[in-house]
Amino acid sequence: MSEILLDVQDLNVSFPSQRGTTKAVRNASFTLGRERLGIVGESGSGKSTMGRAILGLTPSPGIVTAKKITFNGENLLGRSEADWQLLRGRRMTMVMQDPKYSLNPVMKIGHQIGETCRLNLGVTGQEAQRRSLAMLDAVKIRDPDRVYNLYPHELSGGMGQRAMIAMMLVAEPDLLIADEPTSALDVTVQNEVLRILDALVRDRGMGLIFISHNLTVVSSFCDRILVMYGGKILEECKAKELHHAKHPYTQALIAAAPSLYERRAELATVVRNPEWLK
Amino acid sequence: MIDVENLNVTFKSGNALMHAVRDVSFFVEEGETFGIVGESGSGKSSVLRAIAGLIESTHSKLSINGKPTSARQARENSRLMQMVFQDPYGSLHPRHTVDSILREALIIHSIDNQDKCILKAIADVGLGVEHRYRYPHQLSGGQRQRVAIARALILSPPILLLDEPTSALDVSVQAEILNLLGRLRESYSLTNILVSHDLAVVAHLCSRIAVMQFGRIVEVISAEDLRRGKTKEAYTAELIFASRGFSRVS
Numbered sequence: 458m459s460e461i462l463l464d465v466q467d468l469n470v471s472f473p474s475q476r477g478t479t480k481a482v483r484n485a486s487f488t489l490g491r492e493r494l495g496i497v498g499e500s501g502s503g504k505s506t507m508g509r510a511i512l513g514l515t516p517s518p519g520i521v522t523a524k525k526i527t528f529n530g531e532n533l534l535g536r537s538e539a540d541w542q543l544l545r546g547r548r549m550t551m552v553m554q555d556p557k558y559s560l561n562p563v564m565k566i567g568h569q570i571g572e573t574c575r576l577n578l579g580v581t582g583q584e585a586q587r588r589s590l591a592m593l594d595a596v597k598i599r600d601p602d603r604v605y606n607l608y609p610h611e612l613s614g615g616m617g618q619r620a621m622i623a624m625m626l627v628a629e630p631d632l633l634i635a636d637e638p639t640s641a642l643d644v645t646v647q648n649e650v651l652r653i654l655d656a657l658v659r660d661r662g663m664g665l666i667f668i669s670h671n672l673t674v675v676s677s678f679c680d681r682i683l684v685m686y687g688g689k690i691l692e693e694c695k696a697k698e699l700h701h702a703k704h705p706y707t708q709a710l711i712a713a714a715p716s717l718y719e720r721r722a723e724l725a726t727v728v729r730n731p732e733w734l735k
Numbered sequence: 736m737i738d739v740e741n742l743n744v745t746f747k748s749g750n751a752l753m754h755a756v757r758d759v760s761f762f763v764e765e766g767e768t769f770g771i772v773g774e775s776g777s778g779k780s781s782v783l784r785a786i787a788g789l790i791e792s793t794h795s796k797l798s799i800n801g802k803p804t805s806a807r808q809a810r811e812n813s814r815l816m817q818m819v820f821q822d823p824y825g826s827l828h829p830r831h832t833v834d835s836i837l838r839e840a841l842i843i844h845s846i847d848n849q850d851k852c853i854l855k856a857i858a859d860v861g862l863g864v865e866h867r868y869r870y871p872h873q874l875s876g877g878q879r880q881r882v883a884i885a886r887a888l889i890l891s892p893p894i895l896l897l898d899e900p901t902s903a904l905d906v907s908v909q910a911e912i913l914n915l916l917g918r919l920r921e922s923y924s925l926t927n928i929l930v931s932h933d934l935a936v937v938a939h940l941c942s943r944i945a946v947m948q949f950g951r952i953v954e955v956i957s958a959e960d961l962r963r964g965k966t967k968e969a970y971t972a973e974l975i976f977a978s979r980g981f982s983r984v985s
């Protein structure tokens with residue numbers, strides 16, 4: 458934890474348009490060690506935008522400014538696309554929120570994973586295939602040999618998500634930003650995938666940013682949690698202490714979750730307060 | 736209302752055959768919300784797509800209000816039931832704005848007061864007027880999912896097939912959507928089939944829940960029994976255990 462892998466200070470991302478500017482991320486600052494950092498928060502609060510900005514993937518016409526973004530002490534601001542190509546994949550990567558959109562629709566799953574392997578690890582065809590199959594198996598795909606030869610549209614939602622995770626992990630990154638990586642998985646498979654991520658952090662010292670809406674998962678799996686609202690980081694807490702969070706938004710979030718054990722007629726909703734963005 | 740008997744779905748890719756749904760049968764009453772949970776890849780989405788008539792299936796019965804689904808016209812079907820797809824990105828036209836995505840169904844069914852309908856649909860799912868003229872790629876994941884829900888609701892169909900409708904939503908927006916679905920069920924006895932991985936969500940909204948594994952329904956359990964852990968199948972008990980969260984000791 459003491460070693461800082463990623464240092465982000467005063468990150469701002471905005472999207473200008475004729476109808477006015479959307480400020481998607483506002484003055485966000487945080488650091489990440491070789492740990493599991495959870496990010497939770499309202500839909501549209503800037504979680505994915507923040508992840509993309511760190512990896513230099515902000516789509517145009519988005520504008521990114523920051524006082525500082527460093528990765529292993531190296532400055533990430535103002536890099537050229539060629540520079541980014543060297544950094545992304547092997548050293549830092551992201552599992553995107555919409556797996557089917559991020560996978561290449563006309564290329565078989567196995568080839569896509571194998572390609573990542575060859576490009577990032579320099580292994581040959583057969584070794585790439587072996588590793589791809591092993592990775593599909595590791596993410597609990599039932600029949601890796603069949604799925605290896607399928608196209609993205611032939612996968613179920615959760616299989617696409619796991620193919621995407623396999624593709625990112627096979628490159629053995631030092632930093633992984635996982636954006637809702639388990640939202641399409643049943644709970645038993647979800648826990649298996651979390652176990653893999655957990656081992657990578659523990660054994661290989663990978664830094665993990667884990668974006669999720671599932672408060673049970675985030676509080677049981679992560680070390681620390683950032684809570685976002687309207688582009689701002691509202692509060693930070695230890696994962697185990699999420700249920701004692703101080704900010705009224707976080708408290709309202711916890712109250713809004715349905716419970717398996719207790720029956721409620723209506724779920725509590727959040728009364729949003731403009732003061733939170735001041 | 737929805738009557739499914741011995742439903743089977745097979746897919747062919749290359750020369751491999753995949754038997755994705757095996758002899759699935761269930762009945763959903765009018766005004767009921769029926770849940771489906773189960774392993775990833777077990778055939779849940781395929782069941783919904785077969786009911787919606789989007790994929791080929793074989794069955795001894797597949798009818799709605801006593802009438803075989805295949806006997807209906809596509810237009811009649813879209814008035815009767817709407818589906819919210821698991822993957823909102825794939826189901827929203829990338830070059831259409833939210834406004835035109837929502838307007839499309841209104842035009843097909845020649846519905847009046849289109850602007851008013853659109854504004855209401857946007858507000859119902861917790862989006863703002865600022866989102867009305869955006870394209871799907873200019874929205875967050877959860878905002879896209881809400882556009883898909885708004886599109887399904889805009890015609891007030893008697894039946895909704897919901898495939899993971901809140902998986903990309905934070906719990907505060909999810910609460911608003913679940914409350915909305917609950918209110919619609921009260922106000923016009925909307926019938927739902929809800930696929931979700933979140934047992935708390937299905938227990939909240941559904942009366943009965945089918946648990947699927949390997950293409951089959953292994954058990955149909957009441958929400959009460961699910962809450963109390965009164966399961967018949969070991970797999971259902973495993974799901975309940977796993978939904979308590981991640982545990983480092985194993």
Ligand SMILES: Nc1ncnc2c1ncn2[C@@H]1O[C@H](COP(=O)(O)OP(=O)(O)OP(=O)(O)O)[C@@H](O)[C@H]1O
Binds near residue numbers: 481500505506517
């Ligand atoms: N290309 C774009 N143009 C304009 N606005 C955008 C664009 N991309 C994102 N936004 C806006 O920026 C805000 C933050 O979006 P982001 O995708 O980061 O949210 P998020 O926290 O990941 O939400 P979710 O949980 O729903 O995925 C949203 O209000 C969104 O509408």
Ligand SMILES: Nc1ncnc2c1ncn2[C@@H]1O[C@H](COP(=O)(O)OP(=O)(O)OP(=O)(O)O)[C@@H](O)[C@H]1O
Binds near residue numbers: 747
């Ligand atoms: N178009 C297709 N071509 C070939 N196989 C398919 C096709 N669509 C689905 N399948 C296969 O059918 C099986 C069931 O898929 P389905 O999408 O119904 O699962 P699911 O229960 O919805 O899973 P998830 O929870 O991951 O969304 C999977 O093994 C999948 O690979």
Ligand SMILES: [Mg+2]
Binds near residue numbers: 554636875876877
């Ligand atoms: Mg997002």
Ligand SMILES: [Mg+2]
Binds near residue numbers: 615
């Ligand atoms: Mg599915």
